[in-house]
Amino acid sequence: MKNPTVEEVARECGLSRATVSRVLNGASRVKPQTVERVQRAIAKLGYHPNAHARALSGGPSGTIAVLLRGVNWKPYYSTLLEGIEEVASREGLYVLLRTRDYLAAAPRILEEGRADGFIIRNMDQGEAHRRLFTRLKGKEVPFVLVGDPLDDCHSITIDNVGGARAMARHFAEHSFRRILFIGGPEGHVDSTDRLYGFKLGLSERGLDPATMNVTYGDFSTPSGFHAMRAGFSKGLHEAVFAANDRMALGAILYLRQEGLRVPEDVAVAGFDDSFFTEYLSPPLTTVRQPFRELGVTAMEAMIRLLAGAPTRRIHMILPTPLVVRASCGCRYTGHNPPIPEDRLVMS
C-alpha cells in the first residue's frame, strides 16, 4: 500500500499542491479556513511528507549527525546520547549516529546531504579534525564540538580544570602532602586539563606541585592498577588522585593487594562519578561529569544554529561538582545502603 502524496491530499481537499505544501511549512499567507481544510485532508489520508522529496527540494533533512569516537565504546556515551535525543526528539529531529571511523565517514555524510548539522566529540587527531571542520565551514553546515574546544568553533565543554582544582583544595584540607596523580594517556586533553587544574589548586593552597608524583595509565582499570604500582615504587603516598574513576578503582585494587587500607593508609579519589563509585568500599570521592547536560546543551546549541541565529561563537563550560564520599577520609553519610534509584541502569 503506497503512501499518499501531496497530490492526493490536494485532490482530497480540492486545492493545489502548492497550497498544501504551504500549510505543511508554517502556513505563510494561507486563509485559516483553508489551513483547516488541508489539515483535515491530511488527517483523513494519514499523510506524511516524504523526507527525501522534502530535502531534495531545498528543505532540511531533519537529521543531525552525531559523531563519537567508537574505539572502546564508553558507557557514558549512553548518557550523552540520552541528553542529545531528549532535545532532538522534542524538536522533531532525528539522530544519525556514527562511532566507527567517523572521520572517514563524515565527508560522505556531508556531501550526500544526509545531515543538517553535526555534533562532534573532538578529542585527538587534531589535524584530521581540522580538515573536517574546514570542510563543514565551507559548506556552511553548522557543527558543535563536545569536549576539547577550539577558538573558532562552537563548543560545549566540561570544566576539567575547575573540577580537579576543587579536588586539590579538598586534598589540602586533609593536609595531604605526598600526593600521586594518575593521568590518562599522555597528551590526552582531558587528562592534561585535570592535571593542570589539580596543580593550580595545590599551589593556591601553598603546596608546591613540583613535589607531586605523576604516573600514567590509559583510563582503564588495569592501567590504574599498574600506574599505582609505578607510583608506589617512587615512595609512599598519602593520597592519590586518578584522572578517572576506573583508574582510581585499579589503584584501590593494587593498594588492597599490598595490604594497605583506603583511606586510612592512602586516600584515593577519581573523576567522572561513574555509577559504581558509590558502591565501592569505601565509596569513592570524585568529580561529577554532567554527561546528560552536555548532550542537552550541545543539541540546544545546534537548534539555535539551525535557526540561523547569531554568529557569536558559542563556548560553554559546564560545571563539575565535587562529590565527597569516604575514600578521601571524609565521613560519608550518603546513600549507602543504596538510594532507591540508580542514576544509571545497567540491564
Added chain:
Amino acid sequence: MKNPTVEEVARECGLSRATVSRVLNGASRVKPQTVERVQRAIAKLGYHPNAHARALSGGPSGTIAVLLRGVNWKPYYSTLLEGIEEVASREGLYVLLRTRDYLAAAPRILEEGRADGFIIRNMDQGEAHRRLFTRLKGKEVPFVLVGDPLDDCHSITIDNVGGARAMARHFAEHSFRRILFIGGPEGHVDSTDRLYGFKLGLSERGLDPATMNVTYGDFSTPSGFHAMRAGFSKGLHEAVFAANDRMALGAILYLRQEGLRVPEDVAVAGFDDSFFTEYLSPPLTTVRQPFRELGVTAMEAMIRLLAGAPTRRIHMILPTPLVVRASCGCRYTGHNPPIPEDRLVMS
C-alpha cells in the same frame, strides 16, 4: 561551493547521466572502458551522489533505524550498538538511532521513508509493538527483533534459559539447598526466562524448585538490596541468584551490612557479566550476555533481508556462557589483579 551532480560528471567525461548512473549502481552492461572514464571523472570532481535524490527515485535510503527503549539508558546498549555499527559501516549503511518514545516515532520514520529496515529491541508493551510490526509488514519493510522473540518475526535472542539453567547446575554442584532467586520486574520476559531456566536446572539435578524462595526487584542495585532484605526475612539462604549483576551487587551490599560473608555464609551469583563484576570482592560468578554479537548478528540478518533473500524466518539464540568466579564459593584463579584491557572502557 555546490556539490557536483551527475550532470556535471556526465559532461566531464562526455557521456550521459544515464550512463554515469549505471556505473554508480553496479555497472550493469557498461563497457569497461566507459566505466573507467566515468570513475575518473567522479574522482576528479570529488562527486558524491545525493542521498535524497537517490532515495526519491526508487533507490534505498541506505539507513537502518535502530529502536531501543530509552527510559533509563543502559550502558550495554553501547556494546550492542557497537556490534550493529560494525556491520553497518562495513556495508556502507547508516544508523538512525531512536531511544525516546520510539513507538510513537517509528510510524513517522517509516512513512517518511527514512529507513530501509528496522532493528527493534522488543520488550514490554506487546500490544503497541504488535501494531508497529503489522504496519511494517504491510509496507514490506524488513525488521528484526532483538530480545523477546515472536513466532512470525525475525529475531535474535540471548539464551536466558540456558544461562540460568547452567547456573542452577553449578549451584547443584555446590550442593546448595536453601536458595533465593531475585527476579527483575514481575512479568519481564528476560527475568521470567531466567527464572524458568533456573528452575529447570534445579529439577534436572533432583532439587525441588518449589522449595526455592523468590523476591523481585527492578534490575537496579538498590532494588537488589531491598529484595535481598525481603528474602532474608523468609529465612537464611545458602545461595542467591539474581537476575542481573546490579541486583547481585545490591544483595551483596545488604549481606555485608548484616555482617554476613560472601561466599562463606551466603553465595551470590548474577547475570550479564557487566564490566564491574570482576572487580567486586569477591569477583562475581555470573552469566555472560554477548551484547556485541547480538548487534552484529541482528545487523547481519538485516543485510540478508535487505538483499531480498529467503523468506525463512530467522530465529537465532546466542549462547550465554557461565562465568565462574569466586562469589559462588569457587576458587577464582582469574584476572584479579586486573587483566591488561577492560572489556568495557568507561571514560
Added chain:
DNA sequence: CTGAAAGCGCTTACAG
C-alpha cells in the same frame, strides 16, 4: 490568498 510550472538530483524503462 491561491495556482501552474519549474526544478531539486537521481534512476529506470524504453529506444536505438
Added chain:
DNA sequence: CTGAAAGCGCTTACAG
C-alpha cells in the same frame, strides 16, 4: 552498450 525522457514527491519563486 548508450542516450533522451519521464518520473520520484516535494518546495518555491512567479503570476494573478
